[in-house]
Amino acid sequence: MTHPSAASLVADLQARLDAVADPGTKAWFENYLKHAIGYRGVKTPVVARVVAEWRGEHGLERLPDDDQLGVARALIRESLAEDKFAGILYMQKYLIRRLAPDRLLAAAEGLFAEGAFFDWSTSDWFSVRVLAPLIRRGGMAPAERIAEWRAAGNLWQRRAAIVPFRAVVGDASFHPLIAATIAALAGERERFIQTGIGWVVSDLAKAHPRVAAALVERHFDDLSVEVIRRHTRYLPDHERYRKRKRGAPGAPVSTSSPGGGPASRSPAKRNAHARVLLRTRPS
Secondary structure (H helix, E strand, O other): OOOOOHHHHHHHHHHHHHHOOOHHHHHHHHHHOOOOOOOOOOOHHHHHHHHHHHHHHHOHHHOOHHHHHHHHHHHHHOOOHHHHHHHHHHHHHHHOOOOOHHHHHHHHHHHHHOOOOOOHHHHHHHHHHHHHHHHHHHOHHHHHHHHHHHHOOOHHHHHHOOHHHHHHOOOHHHHHHHHHHHHHHOOOOOHHHHHHHHHHHHHHHHHOHHHHHHHHHHOOOOOOHHHHHHHOOOOOOHHHHHHHHHOOOOOOOOOOOOOOOOOOOOHHHHHHHHHHHHHOOOO
16 A cells, blocks of 8 residues: 655645634744744644544554654654644654654754754753653663753754753652753853753752752852742742842853854863763762
8 A cells, every 4th residue: 555755744734734723823822932933823732633633544553663753753844833743742642652762862863953943842842742751761771862962052952951851850860860961051051051951950849859959059150040030939948049149240141042052161061071970970
């Protein structure tokens, strides 16, 4: 049996999404994201339903796994948010349990290299829906590979080196890797790196407040005012941190371009510092 090409499958799904798109939803999402990415105007539950129907009608489950991955990647390469969400949902629902983590991570690295992710919303969707489950299912091996992205040249790949670890902050075995990744990234002034760190610190504070507090103290001078204000609120010393940061000169602000500009330390130096921390972690 001959199956449609990836291009024709993508075009069919896009037509289905356009058929259920709402101009008001499109305007709301684009305004919320300050037009960082375009939308068709389809809410996430509807995207999920349309993807499931499209997959079933085309019998995509009968395709080889690598071909299905190729279709998902083709969707993520498209420019509009819902197309990217569709590809991410396809990986999450139909491929994570079938493909080896290394295969999916190689595909992810290719997508970052191609510039398929260029805003925080789709990058974080990928982190939460694909990368975090890979860490939970695969353990330390995929976690270490993802953490190595802290030295990547691409801004969104560096953010993806830390955001997926929100899913495993309760597991102390990942704490040395989280600490090493934060150590490598904390010196960056880029807001989206800072807030990526902040979300992990915030979640860690709920599960292991002493560990989170130690990270805040260690990197206090590098953490932005926004991170201290928004992401240390679950720590007992939150107010003290806020007052202390208000008196600190030179709080980090964004200085890099959307494509991932310079950080205060080179990727090589950041990664070298992180490896030192990993070598000194308790066995």
